[in-house]
Amino acid sequence: MLVDHSLAILYILAFFFAILYIYSHAASPLRSIQGPFLARFSRLWYFSAVSSGRFETINASLHAKYGKIVRLAPNQYSISDPSAIQTIYKTRHGETPFRKSDFYSAWQAPNKPNIFTERDPVAHTRDRKKFHAAYTMSTMTTYEKYVDDCVEILCRRMEEVQQSGKEVDMSWWLQCFAFDVIGEISFSKRFGFLDRGEDQSGLIENVHRTTKYSVLMGMFPEWHVFYFNTLQLLGKLGFGKGAGKQYLRDFTFRSMGERQKKVKKERDVTTTAEDDNYMPKDFMTKFIEQHQRDPTHFTLDDTINGVLGNINAGSDTTGVALSAIMYYLLASPRVLQRLRDELSQQQVSDPTTFKEVQSLEYLQAVIKEAMRLHPSIGVQLPRVVPKGGAIITGQFFPGETIVGLNPYVLHHDKDVFGGDADAFRPERWLRSECDAATLARMENTWCPFGAGSRTCIGKNVSLLEMSKLVPQLVRRFDFEMSDGLEREGLKTYNEFFIQIRNLRLKVVKRRLEV
Template sequence: MSSPQLTSVIPYIHILLTRDFYVVLPAVLICYILYQHLFHPLARIPGPFLASLTNWWYVRATRTETWHRIVVSLHEKYGPIVRIAPNQVSVGAPKAVRQIYPVSSTAFPKSDWYSVFRGTRRVDLFAGQDQWAHGRHRKMVVRAYAMDTLKDLEPYVDYCLELLVEQLDGRVGQKVDMAKRVHLFSFDVIGEITWSANFGFLTAGVDDGTFETIRTMGRSGSWLGHVPYVFRMHELLKPYIGNWLDRPAIRKSRGKKDLINRFFDAHEKNPEEFTYTDVISMGATQVSAGSDTTAVSIRAIIYYVLRNPSVKAKLVAEIDEARRKGELSNPIKHEEAAKLKYLQAVVSESLRVHPAMAVNLPRVVPSGGANIEGHYLPGGTVVGMSAWVVHKDKEVYGEDAHAFRPERWLERDTTDMNRCLLTFGAGSRACLGRNMAAQQMSKVIPTLFLNYDMELADPEKGWRIECLLFVAQYDMDVAIERRQDYPS
């Protein structure tokens, strides 16, 4: 356009901006609001007004670090299905678990929320969205997570457990921040079973800044997943601002049975499909995700047992009786702990009452659409379920579903309760490391209650909870004493 032509257009642009622009913009906004509330396929699904208009309502809700409570209140107010974003719903009905998270079908793939966590990594068993690729990669490494592998890994757990007991022995008669101590333990265990070398956090009593780095990543990822285009813009700018995340150098060691060596075995069998970079990615994911989820679960078990004296008495009695019968070692073996029925009930109840995951585990409705809770959801709709909601369902867990009561796992058939337990996800994409987490929980809890008498230092004071990617607990002071009635 020539300069004279441009000059002749300027007055019209001025008129548009000063008059028509302010008429057109409100009209467009009104039409958008009317569409979202009257004509959008999800218009009849109840939920917060702003949530129907923008994903940023969901972003703000997650950034309050109380999403685990917000999502429960939403379902209490609106019912079993709630619209939490323009194209996303939260489902709280347990019967939808198998539909949204099927065991064998790949009908509901993971949503774009996971792309933020995957980044540029080709292999990520948690965040990978390609169902076919996930199935292939899962088959390559599944043996590393099998139940019989736990026997090879147990000595690594025992080593860290002995370190934990040694540290606690030095603090008998004092207050111990058990939330912090458990985190140090879980991180060192992951280091041992992954690389045959712990991080030295238990011995030092502090971490090296890694915990804060992981928290920062969780804080960012938990909300960026709802607006992934912001993350992609950051990726485009990365050549100019640099990459502040360094990848560790990892190599195979000889004669070890840790996870990294098992990942390398998969790499050597399929070097093109499971590359060296994929080995690094698997190791890093194992450390960051495995340590936090296990720490959250162990903290929950200790906390709820100490807050319920009758539960503590039953648990200690079961542990002592097994010890007197010669059925428990010290430290306790996983196969021994698996036979302690009340202990396993306590573990299951703690995972139910305080699941580690904060997010709704979002999936995408397939192209043909789906009927969920009486509503037709068109293909492309994002749908997810929160463990914090499902675990409180009274039809599945009883009228006292809001209470901590391990006995519920011993009173009746637990098939439905276990099916709806979303602590480690569900279906074909359930967490591969759940057996390892169960092993750690089953060993550390009875070992602690066998050797120590523990009480909350201030029963009136609750712990501090931070809901990011995980619902982590902090400031859990426990008074510990060596047991004088230790069963020989």
Template sequence: MDQLQKPGSGKELIAFASIVPARVIFSVYRFYSSPLRNILGSLLARVINLWYFCKVYEGHLEKENIELHQKYGKIVRIAPNEFSIDDPDAIKVIYGHGTGFPKAGWYYGWTDPMQKNETLFTTRSIFHHTIQRRKYATSHSMSTLVGYEGFVDECGRILSRRFEELSGANLVINSGEWMQYYAFDIIGAITFSKRFGFLNNGEDIGGLIQANDNRRMCATLAGIYPSLHPLLFRVVSYLPSSGAAGFQYLFKFANERIGERKLWLGTEADDGPMDQVGRFLTAHMKRPDYFTTQDVLMGSLANILAGSDTTAISLSAILHYLCTHPEKMQKLRDKIDSIAKRGQVSDPVTLKETQTMTYLQAVIKESLRLHPATGLRLARKVPKGGATISGEFFPEGATVGINTWVAHYNRDIFGPDAHLFRPKRWIGADEKALSVMEQYNFPFGLGSCGCISKNISLLEIGKVIPQLVRRFDFELEEPGRELHCVNHWFVKQTDLRCRLPMRRQSTKVQGYRGTGAIPRHHATMP
């Protein structure tokens, strides 16, 4: 890390400055010679990536992307050879099995160009992605979730206990931060059999969250200029707070955790449910040539990098919409209380029980529709021979994709009230309308490259929301104020501030007494 902070020779900056004019000239030529020059968008976006870069940097592109489609239609230009699509029929063309659309160069920005390490998220080879996904499939399957439920229960109890303490002190909290502490501790438990300790401390331990945020912003912007990524990576790595520094910090962190896990793998201390690294290491010992040490590292790192953010954002979205729609909050409570009176709800609630709670599932689905975690396109490269999308022929090499936010706010699909929080739209709708909505609702991505951790995230969400709703009244510090979010790939809430008065009929949380001794597989990181 010290080496990263040494001043550079300046050669990288000179090289960067000499490349920019040449790229502008090339972009102007490419636009006027392109058969797609009729596709509208920002005037600047026709000839240079700078418009897109600036909008991504500002951190609110999800809203502007929606507005562009409302103004120009199904296809809009966001960069010289890059296009945003809003059409359900485009899903099969772009993301369907066997269509041959690889991930675009933007994903290269999420790699360390010096190390050439790749995760399922960053790899752009369709063949390599298929092989790698197969390696991790078992550890993320629905059948494996049963073994993870105990990890989630423990973190849920600690979160509830901490909320009781904060409630008693009548403090205003940033509940979005606490949702991330909860999600990060679960990721630690599920991945390494040890919580990170965020819930115990109530703060960002070791700057891990900040490092992740820095890295995400850096990677998101670097991906806009993939050919310049190695050069840009070296330039920004000289900054102490850069995303490159955060990236290397996370690599070191994951390696240390894996080393600790190896020490007691297969020993008497290795009791309880098998965590993900345990599964990875076991697979490596059986077939080291197939499941390599690199696979162990990248599988673990992928959990840390994305696992907490997506779940925390989704949980914050659910709480935000329930707080801003108190009648929906009360309806959800009434539904859960009614089931509880019949003796059909455990404490903590089980995954199986949550799956039968129709209104809870509708609230989750509607919240994730209105605020999906990702806020940029799921960008893909048009393969050899080109492709016709939404009535327009795109030649080989063009970058196309659907932004989840754009799709989820499509009024033709979700109705003129697509911008409103209405969980009931998922209950009682006719079969055809429901099928169309389901097809165009994809908060966890599309196709074979969809989020492999979807089931784990839904496990965490489905179990904790009923517990919190049953025990606490969430009161916004400033009702009516718009929630501030920053979109650097993930649309992360920054100020979901509220108080937590306890409900009179709530049940005291059992099984957690501060930060004392707890089972080995739920211990905190040292």
């Protein structure tokens, strides 16, 4: 009898929740929004689509089928309308901002937000101001020496590959370059990837594994604390792969201890760029000096979060972008030749300076176009509609609805970029070949670093690296695609960053043009 009563209660509860769901769905102002059938009932469809590694193309095909608004989960919607960027990400003064969704909680240790994961807009604005001065475009020249050193080492590695006659996985070496530059500008120390061509203590593997965990767990953020603590416990017991994370943590704390002593010792010693022992200040030095000036305002945690944020975000963003640039240049001989002509005609120095490359219009157009076709990020950047709701693309969304845009989808919008939006054509960004209104619309839609107040704080560092490395590679080397790459095109895997898997090239040294 007890079993019969229990089953009856379960049936009643199931019936009750089914009726409740049907009623809430029928009464919802969003009931007419289309999408995959299973997305109406569970987040599992979205989880499965992202875990496939092809979400950028899945997302684009959904919008091609259903229009500018698509359902991804019971309370989550993808928007493909460029005009929605202003509403969702670029809140005007006096308007209630769309806060980041709890998706971002899975990118941090529980209750330890940083400027990437902080969901409170007020707290984020306060914390971002602490770091802003270190990332401005005007300060980029202070990091040039670090970038130049890594550019030269990468070029030596390419000379070795050329002499061997073997193919090279260029994506790997460009990721090594991005990691070592971040190490240099953050600590004045390379991690050693370019020196050895190996993943130091599994650091790159760990960063990729953490990224994949974060993007998938971010869809079920209510489970993050439990899984995080479980993984931490297993790590302490010797299970799991924590070598890369431990290596990074130890490297950071060891470097910080050494730097604190050095900053304290040399506080009263002033050097200039003309001095033999001059070294530009890296991020850690700048952060430690801020901490020593005002420990309550700029805490020790701020120092650690600042340098770790550089590593976790900066390496993949730049590595992916550089791989895309190299692929599209090699796939477009006309574009490559025009870029080489510009470098020759402008007589830029060797190595190029950041001031010079900023004035190279075609180089900047190449970088921008490659990042348009292949943005580093290929998933939705979710935000929460504020209390009271909002109208987006003509549709009213109630408060607490999750909405967002995918840079990959936006960057292939033919209404913005023209009928050839899927083609690599840097000329579309040249003022001499595009009318002002069209160019402004493209600029407002281009968002490989995010948009609004949450734009990646390290954007200028990434642009510095790309602007200085690409000219050196195309001036000093010829590259040939492997047969597989030329025949099949790019193969990618989207784990939040759209990683390129098959950029295999042969390297042929070329004579520098005078």
